[in-house]
Amino acid sequence: MAVLNKIALITGGSRGLGKDMAISLSKKGIDVILTYHSKKDEAQDVVAEIEKNGQKALAVQLDTGNVKSFDSFFVELSSQLQNKFQAEKFDFLINNAGVGLGGAFLDTTEDEFDLLSAIHFKGVFFLTQKGVALINDGGRIINISTGLTRFVGSGLAAYASMKGAIEVLSKYMAKELGKRGIAVNVVAPGAIETDFGGGVVRDNTQVNQYLANATALGRVGRADDIGGVVAFLCTADAKWVNAQRIEVSGGMNL
DSSP states (O other), rough: OOOOEEEEEEOOOOSSHHHHHHHHHTTOOOOEEESSSSHHHHHHHHHHHHHTTTEEEEEEEETTTTTTGOOOOOOHHHHHHHHHOOOOOOEEEEEOOOOOOOOTTTTHHHHHHHHIIIIIIIIHHHHHHHHGEEEEEEEEEEEEOOOGTSSSSTHHHHHHHHHHHHHHHHHHHHHHHHHGOEEEEEHHHHHHHHSSSHHHHHHHHHHHHHHHHHTTSOBBBBBBTHHHHHHHHHHHTTOOOOOOOOEEEBBTTO
């Protein structure tokens, strides 16, 4: 009987951090299902790159801020697991999808707050709740947070607060899912050069230099600084890491 590869499901895997996570996982011999919101072509490019690494991959559309769509998503996912991967379940869930929406505390509107909550907290809560039945015992859940839950940056009160909620939720997930051998951890990136938040860290020279000066290792992060950490947490080497917040920031604001 053929041995099936482990399978990871990554939300928001078409670009940025999610893309690097997907590719890093494939380099560990893990098959990947990635979701995308609107960038189908970019998602298919990631699928092609993973397949070049010798792993199976699939891209599925999902709006992680629309909880009502989750039931139909998991029906489709179950079908795809059987057809593409000859599997009933998957092993690793990486809740990565997000939107970079900033604004001062005094200026943040209710609509902006609700959007951030829907994607960064409510969506993660219920996607995991509805999907955990499809995760194999002994699997892993990795929730992506931010260094901004430890240190403060102006104009990101709502975003950082949602991520703080995720860090607390992750501990409760770890406690309740531990009986199935499922470990739950948080990866908290620092400032990263991607298109997140309009690409401000990548494209604004002054912002980039300011953040580099605040980082012990003397630069801002890149996507490939994060993906390998997520991939490590999905290997047997990390089997005893549970309910932890792992900041991957190069030593920001020490």
